[in-house]
Amino acid sequence: MGIKLGSIIPARPVEIAQLRGQRLAVDGYNLLYQFLASIRQRDGMPLTDAHGHTTSHLSGLFFRLSALAAEGLRFCLIFDGKPHALKKRVLDERRDRKIKAQAEWEAALAAGDLVKARTKAQQTSRLTPEMVAEAQELLDALGLPWVTAPSEGEAQAAAMMAAGVVDAAVSQDFDTLLFGAPRLLRNLTLSGRRKLPGRQAWVEVNPEELTLAGAIEATQLSHEQLVDMAILMGTDFNPGIHGIGPKKGLKLLRELGSAEAALAKLGHKVDNLDELRQLFLNHPSVEFAPTWGEPRRGRVIELLCERHGFSRARVGTALEKFLQPPLPMGQQATLGDF
Incomplete structure (x- = not known):
């Protein structure tokens, strides 16, 4: 997350x-x-x-x-x-949470508690x-x-x-x-x-x-210092220091300027600090220039309606929205419109 x-x-x-x-x-x-x-x-x-x-x-x-x-x-x-x-x-933690939520969902269903069942199901x-x-x-x-x-x-x-x-x-x-x-x-x-x-x-x-x-x-921190603050708090790549949240992390970086200085004050050590920094500051990417095309109605109908039984009328109406010009200002659509 x-x-x-x-x-x-x-x-x-x-x-x-x-x-x-x-x-x-x-x-x-x-x-x-x-x-x-x-x-x-x-x-x-x-x-x-x-x-x-x-x-x-x-x-x-x-x-x-x-x-x-x-x-x-x-x-x-x-x-x-x-x-x-x-x-x-973090991936292992997410998997364990889903396994736990699955058991709680099944127990809620067995007890007839649909409100709890739906909440737990969302976590699976x-x-x-x-x-x-x-x-x-x-x-x-x-x-x-x-x-x-x-x-x-x-x-x-x-x-x-x-x-x-x-x-x-x-x-x-x-x-x-x-x-x-x-x-x-x-x-x-x-x-x-x-x-x-x-x-x-x-x-x-x-x-x-x-x-x-x-x-x-x-x-009042640089991008690099924001990354240092996040490392102290804990990221998807490291567990962080217990008790360090956004406000404490921000205070430490403002006062001390770097993760090294903050860790020294806290009496902690992060052996792979530079590796963690580079994961945010120099992460791999690929060159990609996106291009947009027109919807292919036949392929959409085949995938949604013929393969999965979606309503042809609803799919047809939604497809038109990919083709129509944007609404004038003052006529904003909402996500409930679909």
């Missing part, structure tokens, strides 16, 4: 209409997991076709992107490549290689570009922004800024009302924009 920096990095609200015509690099796995977690039945089961194949990821990808495409947004999806060896710890989401390949097949059919990064997708997005081929990165993870992306958009693909975890309460979630320049100004 990445590091939590929302309490110290300013974000400003952004209207979808302000993003018309912009080229947006979207964290592909982040997006698909959002759909797998949120698009479920009352008992927590994901949407499936008549053959039992999960379709939540395809439904979300197609219908939500169509609503945003109607606003004139252009998407390029980036998929993570091979995870770095140092990420094994798993993307198979076949599901990812089918999502990429759908992107091809829609004329939307995608690329697989050598490793971390956020780093690939940052490199593409530096090359001037995209205008912003779209992800929920603050790590995107640590990898050097100048501009991050959060909540873009899940705007609207969201249920609070474990509570029968809902909040309104709206798109927001964060910038690396804004983070540097607000914290």
Whole structure:
């Protein structure tokens, strides 16, 4: 999930209409997991076709992107490549949490507690290689570009922004800024009302924009020092120092200037400090210049309707949104429009 920096990095609200015509690099796995977690039945089961194949990821990808495409947004999806060896710890922790949530989901179902069952089911989401390949097949059919990064997708997005081929990165993870992306958009693909975890309460979630320049100004730290602060807190690549959160980490870096000095004061040592820094400051990426094409209606119909039983009428209506000109200012669509 990445590091939590929302309490110290300013974000400003952004209207979808302000993003018309912009080229947006979207964290592909982040997006698909959002759909797998949120698009479920009352008992927590994901949407499936008549053959039992999960379709939540395809439904979300197609219908939500169509609503945003109607606003004139252009998407390029980036998929993570091979995870770095140092990420094994956090991947193992995620796997263990899913195993635990699976057992709790089944127990809630047996007890007839559908509210708890749905909450626990959302924590069990798993993307198979076949599901990812089918999502990429759908992107091809829609004329939307995608690329697989050598490793971390956020780093690939940052490199593409530096090359001037995209205008912003779209992800929920603050790590995107640590990898050097100048501009991050959060909540873009899940705007609207969201249920609070474990509570029968809902909040309104709206798109927001964060910038690396804004983070540097607000914290009075350099990009390199922000990375040092994150290492003290703990990242996907290292466990961090117990008790160090955003505010304590920020205080230490402002006072002492570097992770080395902070670690010395705390009486801790990180043997691979320079390696951890380079994972954020010099992460591998590939050259990729996205190009956008027209949707191929026949391929979309075959994939969604013939293969998985989606409604032809709904698919046809959504397809038109990829083709129609953007709405005039003042007629902004919402994600509920799909």
